[in-house]
Amino acid sequence: MINRTDIQAAVEARLAKRYRAEGRFRLFGILAILAAISVLLLLIGSIASQSIPAFRVNELTLPITLEAARVDPAGDGSAASLRRGSYNSLLQEALRAEFPEIEDRDQLRELFGLYTPLNSARLQNHVLDHPELVGQTIDFTFPISDDADLYLQGRTTASSEAAPGLVATPSSTTGEVRIFANSNVFSPIVSDIRARLTTQAEELEDRAERYVARATNSASDEARIGLTREAEQARIRAASLRGLAEPGGLSVNMSPELPSSLIRMNGGIIDITRITDSGRTAEGRVLVALDNTDTGDDWTIWTLDVPQAERRITDAQIAWAETLRERGRVEVGFNTYLFTNADSREPELAGVLGAVIGSALTMLVTMFLAVPIGVATAVYLEEFAPKNRLTGFIEVNINNLAAVPSIVFGLLGLAVFISLFGLPRSAPLVGGMVLALMTLPTVIISSRAALKAVPPSIREAALGVGASRLQTVVHHVLPLAAPGILTGSIIGLAQAMGETAPLLMIGMVAFVADAPSLSIGGLTEPATVMPVQIYLWSDGAERAFEPRTAAAILVLLALMIMFNAVAVFLRRRFERRW
Amino acid sequence: MADSGNRASTVYHDAAKTLKGKITLDGVNVFYGPDQAIYNVSMVIPDRSVTAFIGPSGCGKSTILRTINRMNETIDIARTKGSIRIDGEEINSKAVDPVILRARVGMVFQKPNPFPKSIYDNVAYGPRIHGLASAKRDLDGIVETSLKKAGLWDEVADRLDQPGTGLSGGQQQRLVIARAIAVSPEVILMDEPCSALDPIATAKIEELIDELRENYCIVIVTHSMAQAARVSQMTAFFHMGDLVEYGPTEDIFTNPHEPRTQDYITGRFG
Numbered sequence: 001m002i003n004r005t006d007i008q009a010a011v012e013a014r015l016a017k018r019y020r021a022e023g024r025f026r027l028f029g030i031l032a033i034l035a036a037i038s039v040l041l042l043l044i045g046s047i048a049s050q051s052i053p054a055f056r057v058n059e060l061t062l063p064i065t066l067e068a069a070r071v072d073p074a075g076d077g078s079a080a081s082l083r084r085g086s087y088n089s090l091l092q093e094a095l096r097a098e099f100p101e102i103e104d105r106d107q108l109r110e111l112f113g114l115y116t117p118l119n120s121a122r123l124q125n126h127v128l129d130h131p132e133l134v135g136q137t138i139d140f141t142f143p144i145s146d147d148a149d150l151y152l153q154g155r156t157t158a159s160s161e162a163a164p165g166l167v168a169t170p171s172s173t174t175g176e177v178r179i180f181a182n183s184n185v186f187s188p189i190v191s192d193i194r195a196r197l198t199t200q201a202e203e204l205e206d207r208a209e210r211y212v213a214r215a216t217n218s219a220s221d222e223a224r225i226g227l228t229r230e231a232e233q234a235r236i237r238a239a240s241l242r243g244l245a246e247p248g249g250l251s252v253n254m255s256p257e258l259p260s261s262l263i264r265m266n267g268g269i270i271d272i273t274r275i276t277d278s279g280r281t282a283e284g285r286v287l288v289a290l291d292n293t294d295t296g297d298d299w300t301i302w303t304l305d306v307p308q309a310e311r312r313i314t315d316a317q318i319a320w321a322e323t324l325r326e327r328g329r330v331e332v333g334f335n336t337y338l339f340t341n342a343d344s345r346e347p348e349l350a351g352v353l354g355a356v357i358g359s360a361l362t363m364l365v366t367m368f369l370a371v372p373i374g375v376a377t378a379v380y381l382e383e384f385a386p387k388n389r390l391t392g393f394i395e396v397n398i399n400n401l402a403a404v405p406s407i408v409f410g411l412l413g414l415a416v417f418i419s420l421f422g423l424p425r426s427a428p429l430v431g432g433m434v435l436a437l438m439t440l441p442t443v444i445i446s447s448r449a450a451l452k453a454v455p456p457s458i459r460e461a462a463l464g465v466g467a468s469r470l471q472t473v474v475h476h477v478l479p480l481a482a483p484g485i486l487t488g489s490i491i492g493l494a495q496a497m498g499e500t501a502p503l504l505m506i507g508m509v510a511f512v513a514d515a516p517s518l519s520i521g522g523l524t525e526p527a528t529v530m531p532v533q534i535y536l537w538s539d540g541a542e543r544a545f546e547p548r549t550a551a552a553i554l555v556l557l558a559l560m561i562m563f564n565a566v567a568v569f570l571r572r573r574f575e576r577r578w
Numbered sequence: 579m580a581d582s583g584n585r586a587s588t589v590y591h592d593a594a595k596t597l598k599g600k601i602t603l604d605g606v607n608v609f610y611g612p613d614q615a616i617y618n619v620s621m622v623i624p625d626r627s628v629t630a631f632i633g634p635s636g637c638g639k640s641t642i643l644r645t646i647n648r649m650n651e652t653i654d655i656a657r658t659k660g661s662i663r664i665d666g667e668e669i670n671s672k673a674v675d676p677v678i679l680r681a682r683v684g685m686v687f688q689k690p691n692p693f694p695k696s697i698y699d700n701v702a703y704g705p706r707i708h709g710l711a712s713a714k715r716d717l718d719g720i721v722e723t724s725l726k727k728a729g730l731w732d733e734v735a736d737r738l739d740q741p742g743t744g745l746s747g748g749q750q751q752r753l754v755i756a757r758a759i760a761v762s763p764e765v766i767l768m769d770e771p772c773s774a775l776d777p778i779a780t781a782k783i784e785e786l787i788d789e790l791r792e793n794y795c796i797v798i799v800t801h802s803m804a805q806a807a808r809v810s811q812m813t814a815f816f817h818m819g820d821l822v823e824y825g826p827t828e829d830i831f832t833n834p835h836e837p838r839t840q841d842y843i844t845g846r847f848g
């Protein structure tokens with residue numbers, strides 16, 4: 001006989017276990033969600049933090065005199081004449097006017113490296129738009145070079161400035177100059193340099209030892225000879241560094257491999273090239289002219305931690321950029337170029353507008369091809385086609401198509417659309433067609449699922465009152481399946497929007513400096529799309545493309561979110577019908 | 579092929595032999611793929627009366643009902659053999675368009691299946707697609723009379739624009755009947771129209787069927803002996819795809835000739 005209370009106890013024991021299992025399950029679920037959210041936040045957070053410099057840009061504003069003789073050589077104010085103006089020399093002169101002390105050709109070239117000559121085209125367009133400006137002096141604003149911009153945003157090197165508070169005298173205001181101090185104010189620089197040279201030498205010696213060890217272990221003669229040679233070279237360099245770091249010496253030379261030290265004195269900036277006289281005298285080159293040669297203790301030593309050889313901006317350019325900023329000629333602002341320009345070789349002028357328009361055109365083509373064809377296919381297969389071998393075969397193949405790697409569609413597009421049909425390369429039309437092929441299976445499969453989910457009783461009801469099959473589908477089944485169809489289509493399109501590989505095959509990787517026009521004609525103009533733009537920028541040589549890549553990713557994410565928001569909105573509208 | 583597989587030895591009561599009917603079934607066989615669901619059914623269904631199909635679950639009541647408006651055609655694997663005539667016209671012939679046939683032969687299903695549209699649109703849908711009303715006023719008239727005939731007008735007159743799916747089960751079923759009536763059919767087929775309803779809603783539908791009888795030929799499938807006895811004039815008893823016995827309802831219930839019918843009616847199986 002089983003006792004009632006025994007049963008009760010057994011049930012209760014089990015119940016507690018069941019509750020525990022349920023609690024565990026819920027906990028795992030919450031943990032999984034938390035993990036997913038934190039990974040997502042981490043991802044977006046790191047992209048967003050990387051992108052910050054891309055959203056800000058330092059712009060130069062310089063007075064430019066649009067001398068008629070220079071911008072309008074023919075003198076008739078016609079567009080053709082204005083196009084032949086020498087705008088870049090105007091920009092060069094405007095910049096040169098800021099630093100009249102620079103005469104050396106190399107130094108001038110360095111100075112003009114503070115902006116890209118592409119800006120002269122912008123100036124030209126400005127003048128073409130406003131021919132009445134010819135002969136006037138205008139304030140022209142243009143972005144400073146990407147490297148200077150990164151420096152001004154504090155992304156290139158850490159720097160520190162210290163005022164020794166001791167008396168020193170410069171020998172002249174321009175050119176080569178000596179700074180005399182009556183104490184050894186420069187010796188900390190010297191000892192710092194020596195310490196650095198010593199550690200560098202030690203590193204090289206370690207490396208040489210490792211090479212030697214590997215050489216003795218290596219099997220092939222060839223490798224042994226190579227490694228031995230490497231070790232030898234490392235030893236020689238280490239020895240020379242040690243020579244430089246030798247204390248005893250009275251002077252030490254600065255080199256581009258070492259952190260830079262500059263002196264700001266009497267309104268000018270001097271780049272130290274050599275320290276002599278046991279740290280009492282610094283020799284250098286004037287980058288920004290001094291006001292006078294007065295003796296005083298109101299000067300500073302300015303250290304740039306990253307050696308010049310390891311950055312793309314020279315000490316001189318840094319000095320000029322800083323000076324321009326101090327003079328109010330450079331101001332930081334929101335980077336509108338990122339949103340109003342198409343791609344450019346120069347990061348400071350590069351923008352995503354071209355890619356956004358390219359993506360929009362491509363997606364329009366994809367949408368107008370994939371959605372109608374996909375839905376029609378799904379409706380035919382689901383509502384009209386007899387269930388036989390042939391339709392079964394078609395169904396299996398559609399499902400298989402969904403699993404085909406996207407690059408294969410790109411190859412197909414290249415072979416069929418471009419080679420066979422002769423459609424233009426790099427065009428949104430072809431891109432859209434290729435992506436439509438890729439999206440079709442997704443649209444078909446999800447539409448069929450949505451159609452299947454419509455209760456058969458609705459079809460019976462419609463057929464029962466004498467509706468034809470087509471009327472049944474159009475009046476009753478499709479409206480009910482619409483939210484599902486829409487969701488599937490949007491997922492497919494969003495996938496297509498993020499697709500890169502197939503577009504590489506049809507030449508949409510080309511560098512396109514002009515945004516395609518947002519019109520039917522734009523469909524055949526060369527264009528690129530957002531993910532390809534991201535891919536191109538991520539490969540860009542300039543460091544400034546790094547934050548721009550991150551910014552472009554954010555823009556793509558924002559577009560996707562907008563896309564999905566529209567989808568959710570539309571779906572709500574459809575569902576709210578009942 | 580086991581076609582026209584005989585097995586038909588229907589017992590017809592005298593009254594059923596001499597009927598002059600609206601619908602005539604002659605040696606009807608129905609197959610689902612390789613399986614035969616209906617064997618050699620022949621019967622005459624009278625106009626302006628209610629004919630009940632009874633029988634245990636799976637015996638083929640719904641199947642035979644659906645042959646009358648060719649709804650079986652919408653099932654891929656279903657095939658129908660034999661002759662079905664309405665007013666002497668063969669409905670399985672190529673000349674008959676199933677769409678037109680279904681306008682003449684309305685159907686009400688077991689589960690109420692209003693369209694997810696407004697009450698008005700539910701009723702107006704049939705007349706609209708068949709072009710029965712040209713003006714909005716005509717359509718309004720059809721909707722009103724149909725809802726009145728279905729005994730639903732008083733309950734929904736002030737909310738015609740609300741979704742039909744928002745009505746109660748009984749109301750929905752009457753809405754569906756109104757929808758069927760709206761295209762002015764000659765025959766109304768009902769497949770267990772009350773099985774999802776409570777006794778009060780059922781009583782209303784039965785009352786409605788009794789009223790509709792005056793103008794239509796009604797065929798109803800039911801599992802309730804009492805309902806068959808209450809609403810029908812003729813009763814057909816099916817068993818395993820055979821029409822076993824067919825006769826006036828009173829006769830079938832009081833004096834069944836076949837032991838299987840007797841057993842089923844008295845509740846010994848089924």
Ligand SMILES: Nc1ncnc2c1ncn2[C@@H]1O[C@H](COP(=O)(O)OP(=O)(O)OP(=O)(O)O)[C@@H](O)[C@H]1O
Nearest residue numbers: 610615633634635636637638639640641642653655
């Ligand atoms: N769509 C179908 N495909 C295959 N076989 C079917 C289909 N519909 C019905 N059948 C078969 O046909 C036979 C008769 O079915 P039917 O639906 O006509 O029975 P019924 O008498 O209406 O039963 P119930 O009273 O349970 O509704 C059953 O054996 C059933 O399995």
Ligand SMILES: [Mg+2]
Nearest residue numbers: 639640641769
């Ligand atoms: Mg049934």
